[in-house]
Amino acid sequence: MLGAVFLWPLGASVVASFAQDGQWTLANYGTVARLYARDVAYTIGVAAAGTALTFLVAIPVCGWLRVRAYGPIEFLLKVPLFVPFVVVGHALRVFWSPYVPSFSSSWAGIAAALAWKHLGLAALLLLGAFRGTDDAYLEAARQLGASTGRLTRDILVPMAGPALAVTGILIFSSMLASFSIPLMMGRGGGPQMLMIDVYYRYGQHGDFATASALGVVAYLLAMGAALVYVRRLTR
């Protein structure tokens, strides 16, 4: 079953990425290297910035929520989980455009929108990990005068290290494969996220071979992160 629904199409796209007019070739990867190397770097950069921004907001807020549970804030933090990607892209573009017109289409705007969307997932995973930390550590530190910030930095984050790593990997992989938000917010020129290039190669040119090669590059990027994830799980 797994083979039919996952490995078969995956294999088919890998095979297609090495073929052109019925011949085996590396030409599709040549096209990727020639035209899209900059976009690969751009995609990694946006995904890394988005992940960092997600953590920058999620860690202090989740730390605060771990120490003083407050339902309404926790609910608000999880709202992005239920908002579709397209809606996030559209809403933030409309929201930002009048005030900072060029921000929403910039790499920073896309990274910020991706971070907004992934805050819910980060909160879900981080709060679980933080709540797994024994209260005794927190109470001991607080009796010695530690603030909430200090508790988060010196106790919660180090003890939830593995969970933080897994959260980071999941969010980074999801951002690498993001399509709707960059499509809604980006411009028609300049560097693009990889999935936009895949859509362009197939949608505009019907070029399934180069689109597949771009897809394989995206698999490889995500696979690096996934390997770390699997190692964490099996440890």
Next chain:
Amino acid sequence: MRLPSLLAVLLALVVPASAATRLNVAIGADVNVVEVHKTLLGPGFHATASDVELNVVGTGTGEPASRAIYTKIKAQADAGRKPWDLDVALVSMAVASQMVKEGLLSRYVPQMKNAALVKGAEVKEAFGVNVDGYVVPMFHNQIALAYVPSKVANPPKSFDELAAWVKANPGRFGYNGIKGGVSGVGFTMGWVYWKTGLYKELTQGPFDKGKEPAIREAVTALRDFNKGAVITNGNAGTLDALNRGEIWMGAVWIDQLVAWKNEGRMDPAVTPLLPAPGLPIYPLYLVVPREAANREAAVRYIDYIATPEVQARAIVEKFGWYPGVDAEKVLPLISPKSRELLFTGVSAQDLARYSRQMPIKEYHDLISLAYEEIVR
């Protein structure tokens, strides 16, 4: 005895008695085009052919919408399955030409009563493929420049004047590059025609790799031009930027401009113009797949759409599109008000002089590639 009678009554209610033929119509275009088929053309046709029921499905917008139709038909062809489940499709020029090349379409136009009205260079050849007899444009769609008259007192009449205007007004001209929709692709092609002076060669072929340096030179000039231009995020993005006043001029689809104005979403003052030496048209073609289950009814439906009265009422008057078939037969049937709306800014003479074809596929791909490599 009672139960069977009840069942019979229920069955009569559930199964419509008239629908003998169900025509599956796939529309590779925006929702407004799907709506025309559902609410205007479909019911109009049903009134003349009560034996046919329409099942209209939209597949999205832009080139990918036509690709989705191609993918479905190609999959059925590859699987050797017959008959195919699409009877009529509305697809882009690029996809239609590919489907003709791969033998996926039926040569149905000669069977139409209105066959003589299907005229023009674009129904003979598309992207260098002989499509004669395989396609009927539902309407003609022209790429043009649109400008805000209060900001642009003397709109450019040619690409030369446009380049000078953009230099004098940086950040006030927008188009969507080549990744954001076909209006940007069309603008790029128009630019290359102007810079190279190779319109005839690029649209009629044969392909000559020796033309590449001239094309790359033209695209390099476009890169410099882009420094003063805004690259928007799509066809709608350009119109939106025009409407907000972020840009004062942009490359747009005329039909989209008219539709937005009709819906009250666009400043009515925004005016289209066609600069010399011209910009491309990019029609959407009605086609019949080779193994369509209801080919005869499909041809009748397209024949109905090609009728001058239907073209005048549904295509021109209602939506402000240019007629898909012989304009000489259609335009006398429209009201003076519609005529005025249709030709505001872009006259029939402008269309005759400056309406351009898309290049043949090899040149189209070469220009797109050069754009990706040079402009980026």
